[in-house]
Amino acid sequence: EHQSHFAFTNFSRHGVVFEGKRYPTGEHLFQAFKFIDYSPQTAEHIRTFSDLPKIARMEAHKLQAEQRVDWKEVRIEKMELTLYLKFTQHDELIEELVSTGDAELIKNSDRDSFWGNGPDGHGRNEFGKALERLR
DSSP: OOSTTGGGSTTSSOOEEETTEEESSHHHHHHHTTTTTTOHHHHHHHHHSOSOHHHHHHHHHHTGGGSOTTHHHHHHHHHHHHHHHHHHTOHHHHHHHHTTTTOOOOOOOSSOTTTSOOTTSOSOOHHHHHHHHHO
């Protein structure tokens, strides 16, 4: 929580409203997107089960058999929507994002080579790229 630009992550305590419902964090909404159109009750469970983003992720992982079959094809689009909603609903976040200028934004994660830079520092960094597109 004390890393540079932690507020940019889906784990920051910035609630997000989507279709009239408030999600405690961006992570809650992103994980719920795995289920919203296929298993609305599971999406609602993810939204309300716990305020902690780590728990939302764990619940979504436990229930992944119910997630949309095309998740890998739509996950970047859903991340972009999550970030767009989060940043446009919190003025201070968009200001902080714009203040990064044209800097490369990197999700420093030694465990995630898709959303982050991965253990070797050469991951896809799709989260950072999504932030740059939003900026």
